[in-house]
Amino acid sequence: MVRNTKTRATMHDVAREANVSIASVSRFINGQTVREEIEPRITKAISALNFKPNSAGRALRASKTQQICLSVPDISNPVYQTITKGVQNILNGTDYRLMLAPRNLTVEENLALIDSLDSNYADGFIFLSLVDDPRIRKAFSKLRIPAVVIGNVQVHDEVDTIKVSAGAVELGLTYLVDKYGGEVLFLNGPTSTIPGRNREKGFLEAMKNRGIDGAKHVVEAESFDVEAGLVALRTIKNISKYRSIICANDLLAAAALRHLSTLKIEVPKKIAVIGIDNTDLANVLSPSLTSIDYRSEYRGELAAQFILDRLEDPKTSYRKVNIAPELVERESA
Amino acid sequence: MVRNTKTRATMHDVAREANVSIASVSRFINGQTVREEIEPRITKAISALNFKPNSAGRALRASKTQQICLSVPDISNPVYQTITKGVQNILNGTDYRLMLAPRNLTVEENLALIDSLDSNYADGFIFLSLVDDPRIRKAFSKLRIPAVVIGNVQVHDEVDTIKVSAGAVELGLTYLVDKYGGEVLFLNGPTSTIPGRNREKGFLEAMKNRGIDGAKHVVEAESFDVEAGLVALRTIKNISKYRSIICANDLLAAAALRHLSTLKIEVPKKIAVIGIDNTDLANVLSPSLTSIDYRSEYRGELAAQFILDRLEDPKTSYRKVNIAPELVERESA
DNA sequence: TAACTTACTGTAAACGTTTACAGTAGGAAG
DNA sequence: CTTCCTACTGTAAACGTTTACAGTAAGTTA
Numbered sequence: 001m002v003r004n005t006k007t008r009a010t011m012h013d014v015a016r017e018a019n020v021s022i023a024s025v026s027r028f029i030n031g032q033t034v035r036e037e038i039e040p041r042i043t044k045a046i047s048a049l050n051f052k053p054n055s056a057g058r059a060l061r062a063s064k065t066q067q068i069c070l071s072v073p074d075i076s077n078p079v080y081q082t083i084t085k086g087v088q089n090i091l092n093g094t095d096y097r098l099m100l101a102p103r104n105l106t107v108e109e110n111l112a113l114i115d116s117l118d119s120n121y122a123d124g125f126i127f128l129s130l131v132d133d134p135r136i137r138k139a140f141s142k143l144r145i146p147a148v149v150i151g152n153v154q155v156h157d158e159v160d161t162i163k164v165s166a167g168a169v170e171l172g173l174t175y176l177v178d179k180y181g182g183e184v185l186f187l188n189g190p191t192s193t194i195p196g197r198n199r200e201k202g203f204l205e206a207m208k209n210r211g212i213d214g215a216k217h218v219v220e221a222e223s224f225d226v227e228a229g230l231v232a233l234r235t236i237k238n239i240s241k242y243r244s245i246i247c248a249n250d251l252l253a254a255a256a257l258r259h260l261s262t263l264k265i266e267v268p269k270k271i272a273v274i275g276i277d278n279t280d281l282a283n284v285l286s287p288s289l290t291s292i293d294y295r296s297e298y299r300g301e302l303a304a305q306f307i308l309d310r311l312e313d314p315k316t317s318y319r320k321v322n323i324a325p326e327l328v329e330r331e332s333a
Numbered sequence: 334m335v336r337n338t339k340t341r342a343t344m345h346d347v348a349r350e351a352n353v354s355i356a357s358v359s360r361f362i363n364g365q366t367v368r369e370e371i372e373p374r375i376t377k378a379i380s381a382l383n384f385k386p387n388s389a390g391r392a393l394r395a396s397k398t399q400q401i402c403l404s405v406p407d408i409s410n411p412v413y414q415t416i417t418k419g420v421q422n423i424l425n426g427t428d429y430r431l432m433l434a435p436r437n438l439t440v441e442e443n444l445a446l447i448d449s450l451d452s453n454y455a456d457g458f459i460f461l462s463l464v465d466d467p468r469i470r471k472a473f474s475k476l477r478i479p480a481v482v483i484g485n486v487q488v489h490d491e492v493d494t495i496k497v498s499a500g501a502v503e504l505g506l507t508y509l510v511d512k513y514g515g516e517v518l519f520l521n522g523p524t525s526t527i528p529g530r531n532r533e534k535g536f537l538e539a540m541k542n543r544g545i546d547g548a549k550h551v552v553e554a555e556s557f558d559v560e561a562g563l564v565a566l567r568t569i570k571n572i573s574k575y576r577s578i579i580c581a582n583d584l585l586a587a588a589a590l591r592h593l594s595t596l597k598i599e600v601p602k603k604i605a606v607i608g609i610d611n612t613d614l615a616n617v618l619s620p621s622l623t624s625i626d627y628r629s630e631y632r633g634e635l636a637a638q639f640i641l642d643r644l645e646d647p648k649t650s651y652r653k654v655n656i657a658p659e660l661v662e663r664e665s666a
Numbered sequence: 667t668a669a670c671t672t673a674c675t676g677t678a679a680a681c682g683t684t685t686a687c688a689g690t691a692g693g694a695a696g
Numbered sequence: 697c698t699t700c701c702t703a704c705t706g707t708a709a710a711c712g713t714t715t716a717c718a719g720t721a722a723g724t725t726a
Binding site for chain 1: 703704705706707708710711712713
Binding site for chain 2: 673674676677678680681682683
């Protein structure tokens with residue numbers, strides 16, 4: 001009954017207090033059945049000593065950290081916040097904790113992160129990178145824990161992947177042309193990123209199908225944020241000749257709305273605007289933003305669920321999911 | 334030279350390969366000096382075996398997890414994202430990892446979280462709660478790791494705290510009245526939360542100083558988000574009688590802008606709008622939002638720095654910082 | 667030369683769990 | 697009655713580090 005308040009009670013203390021072996025305490029805690037008689041003794045001892053199992057001891061012995069590492073390019077971007085939230089939604093019901101990795105905007109940051117996972121601080125890895133590189137692919141293939149990839153980064157096949165299918169830009173373009181006619185401007189993010197490349201490709205192909213050389217209708221921002229979007233838009237001399245703008249994400253669309261508002265060009269009356277990602281932002285902007293939804297929160301939830309499933313049963317066959325884009329109409333188009 | 338590719342190399346393996354004792358390997362890794370002759374042997378063995386120290390072993394022996402737990406009410410809110418980013422900014426330069434706790438909107442969620450920290454999975458705790466409760470205070474006082482509190486939740490004194498001083502609403506009110514005159518509406522969040530209470534108090538006092546009973550000029554949203562803001566605003570019959578609206582955060586301000594835009598009431602020509610928090614949102618909205626800055630990213634950075642400082646030297650005297658509000662003028666007021 | 671100091675090294679014991687294994691008690695089956 | 701099975705139990709050995717301690721070699725001082 002001598003309780004040391006300075007240091008935490010261990011399983012040994014509980015075992016002594018309950019007058020059972022430490023193994024029984026461990027088994028009881030981990031949900032195995034113990035003799036009916038000793039169960040209340042253990043419960044009592046645990047609460048008397050305020051015992052909580054030590055994560056490190058557990059992790060060391062069982063080689064399980066109960067942690068999932070989530071890596072997104074940049075937590076400033078609403079779409080990654082939404083994905084993070086999705087992951088959290090699922091993890092919170094479990095006894096897994098969420099580790100938020102440092103941002104991974106560059107190849108080097110990605111490599112350092114993937115490398116660090118060798119220190120065994122996480123049981124699973126949810127990976128979302130905007131950049132692609134053979135070194136990333138190689139490092140990734142040496143990973144010793146299950147991983148889920150969100151997005152189109154190229155890695156080996158032994159992972160669950162949640163991709164977004166390519167049709168978003170085409171979908172938006174069709175909508176804009178059908179509804180408004182006229183010329184369409186594509187405000188893209190950097191083509192050094194995977195989505196930048198893919199979305200440009202989607203735009204050019206869709207334009208080609210219409211017999212137009214899309215290249216003249218693209219303006220590329222230096223990054224996927226509002227500032228860069230504004231800078232890019234200011235390079236366009238005669239923006240009024242466009243009937244609509246499709247933007248590679250909602251932040252760029254926000255930039256477009258601001259730019260047009262500054263120029264007193266009415267949206268969508270004069271120029272219609274569409275974003276991609278359908279983040280929380282879309283409902284906050286005025287006019288509210290018509291945006292192409294890739295179900296970010298759901299993708300986060302899916303990723304977390306895939307990891308949990310695989311941790312439970314490593315033999316599960318690898319799942320390859322494609323999320324179809326869906327246009328959500330609001331005021332801006 | 335027999336390398337087992339199935340299981341990770343341990344320090345023992347490195348020691349054997351380098352023909353030194355495991356203690357020397359450990360010391361070398363932890364930056365202590367070793368005999369000049371053996372240093373290259375260890376380095377070589379480490380890279381040959383691709384050794385990475387195991388976090389769990391380290392954590393168990395050294396009672397240090399190298400993890401900081403961050404708890405914010407709800408990652409959906411831009412202001413907490415910004416704070417998270419600030420924390421990340423500081424942590425990324427160190428060998429500490431960031432754990433993102435589940436949301437803590439309710440008292441129960443807070444209690445469960447604080448309780449869970451007894452499992453020793455984090456070395457430090459950054460705590461930001463909207464709700465206050467004696468049980469939280471009590472649980473918090475039993476915490477065995479250093480903590481930093483962001484915001485005005487009541488806990489014991491042996492923590493570093495980063496508060497925001499009360500003047501924000503007063504500041505905004507003065508600005509609005511001086512600039513526009515007329516009546517001011519205060520769109521508040523729930524008064525069941527700490528900032529809701531404080532901001533209401535600030536508003537009522539500031540109004541009283543002007544000889545006005547502020548109570549009639551307050552509308553309370555059910556939560557600090559856009560939807561709730563819109564719902565609350567719709568209950569106001571004749572909004573045109575107000576010359577300006579001050580909102581308890583930027584999301585509510587976004588709701589105000591949307592509401593006014595729907596009603597075709599020009600901002601700031603007919604009604605001016607001010608938000609609080611000066612989140613990324615402010616620059617994205619149109620008209621861009623005049624908002625009262627509490628330096629969220631900086632607060633996150635400060636919190637992380639405080640934790641690191643205290644982990645380095647537990648004797649550091651407890652710091653109590655107050656962040657003064659600062660009005661950032663943009664288009665909406 | 668010896669005695670002392672300095673600067674390092676290796677041995678071995680932790681840290682707090684989980685779990686293989688051997689053991690035991692009690693009931694069922696023969 | 698013995699034998700077998702079931703359902704538990706406790707002992708003790710890990711897991712991979714860090715670190716107290718004792719030991720040693722080389723350099724310094726007298």
